[in-house]
Amino acid sequence: MSRKLSESLSPKYFETLQQILPESKKYQATHLFEACSLHANYALEKFKENLIIDFETAEKLATAFKGIEENWQQLSEEAKDYLKASMYYFAICEDDQPDFSSSTGFDDDIEVINACLTFAGLEELTIDLKRK
Numbered sequence: 001m002s003r004k005l006s007e008s009l010s011p012k013y014f015e016t017l018q019q020i021l022p023e024s025k026k027y028q029a030t031h032l033f034e035a036c037s038l039h040a041n042y043a044l045e046k047f048k049e050n051l052i053i054d055f056e057t058a059e060k061l062a063t064a065f066k067g068i069e070e071n072w073q074q075l076s077e078e079a080k081d082y083l084k085a086s087m088y089y090f091a092i093c094e095d096d097q098p099d100f101s102s103s104t105g106f107d108d109d110i111e112v113i114n115a116c117l118t119f120a121g122l123e124e125l126t127i128d129l130k131r132k
Helices: 011-024 029-049 055-074 077-091 107-119
Strands: none
Touching (some): 055 077
């Protein structure tokens, strides 16, 4: 693990991740990967209704989750737990920044997933948050 998770996340998101960790452990990784894919696809549908939705960022998140899935067997159990929590946060959890109500709705998801990717040693999958 390259960095402590608490050093990569704002205190607010670290606390949230700690709170949802027990619930996310109840899910099989395959279920969470599927939920992430569906959530990203839903972003595209919502974009068709509301052009402010940042579906491109949702697609980047979905790509990162596919990369995680490809590397899943090589990850430590602790890394898997936190990556599952990040998927739960993205796809299932109602977070402080609703995904479908602003152009920055996925920014919190990116902070969480990037921190978990870095923690797991998968920095090459992190997402650049810079806007066009």
